[in-house]
Amino acid sequence: MKNFIFFDIDGTIISEDGYLPESAVRAIRAARKKGNATLINTGRTAMNVDPFLREIGFDGFVYGCGTELEYNGKVLFHEKQTPVCSREIVELVRRTNVAVLYERSDAMFIDPGTRILPDLQKLLALYESKHVPVSNLPEDADWYTDKFVIWYDDASDLAAFQAGLTGKFDYIDRGNRFAEMVPCGCSKATGIEKMMALLHADRANVYAVGDSLNDRPMMEAAGTGIAMGDNPMLHPYADYITANLTDDGLEKALAHFDLI
Numbered sequence: 001m002k003n004f005i006f007f008d009i010d011g012t013i014i015s016e017d018g019y020l021p022e023s024a025v026r027a028i029r030a031a032r033k034k035g036n037a038t039l040i041n042t043g044r045t046a047m048n049v050d051p052f053l054r055e056i057g058f059d060g061f062v063y064g065c066g067t068e069l070e071y072n073g074k075v076l077f078h079e080k081q082t083p084v085c086s087r088e089i090v091e092l093v094r095r096t097n098v099a100v101l102y103e104r105s106d107a108m109f110i111d112p113g114t115r116i117l118p119d120l121q122k123l124l125a126l127y128e129s130k131h132v133p134v135s136n137l138p139e140d141a142d143w144y145t146d147k148f149v150i151w152y153d154d155a156s157d158l159a160a161f162q163a164g165l166t167g168k169f170d171y172i173d174r175g176n177r178f179a180e181m182v183p184c185g186c187s188k189a190t191g192i193e194k195m196m197a198l199l200h201a202d203r204a205n206v207y208a209v210g211d212s213l214n215d216r217p218m219m220e221a222a223g224t225g226i227a228m229g230d231n232p233m234l235h236p237y238a239d240y241i242t243a244n245l246t247d248d249g250l251e252k253a254l255a256h257f258d259l260i
Helices: 022-033 083-096 118-129 158-164 188-199 213-221 249-256
Strands: 004-007 037-041 060-063 068-071 074-078 099-104 107-110 147-151 169-175 178-183 206-210 224-227
Touching: 004 188, 022 037, 022 249, 037 188, 060 188, 068 188, 074 188, 083 147, 083 158, 099 118, 107 118, 188 206, 188 213, 206 213, 213 224
Parallel strands: 004 037, 004 206, 037 060, 206 224
Antiparallel strands: 060 068, 068 074, 099 107, 099 147, 147 178, 169 178
């Protein structure tokens, strides 16, 4: 029976500085050749998955923490926020003095009416170097977002910001005064669950590979959770711990489970 292998990106397929081990490419391609389905499961939206990652070859994608599902080039599910809800979030962000990047499948936006904190500025510079477009927030009545991230400092009213999300978005603290907002009911875990339901796949044939605590729900939704060796904080929640990414951990894990 076909197995379905879900991979996080950062820290799992590539290092935080963008290094892609040849062994990772070799392992993913070998898994597909053996008849398994390989899928990316990421917080990134579709437009933010680098072309060099797509060129590895994947059967499907869970984008934006479960807000969009794609398989064999076809979008199976897409959770979009309404323009009304999206504008309410814009006002909340402005009122609480946080910096923001809005993300959706086809575009990313900054708001000229909000602050650009240093870490956001660094990210924008990175996107510019990679020729990833980031637009200014338009005034169009039909504008919407899928999800968004914020940066904050002592001048931000974080408590008011979090209160304003109630019933709309889940607040995920990513550390270093950075947080990710995902629509209530969407996550890397629900992305796997929805994908498996749509493909009529058995949980026992699902593997999830991750490296950090935000991958814990994804790993617990899978039949088998595999943790990269780099981050011991995730290890208690894994069924199997492999080597570090740079020590061919991805290839060794897939070989251990006879997936390649």
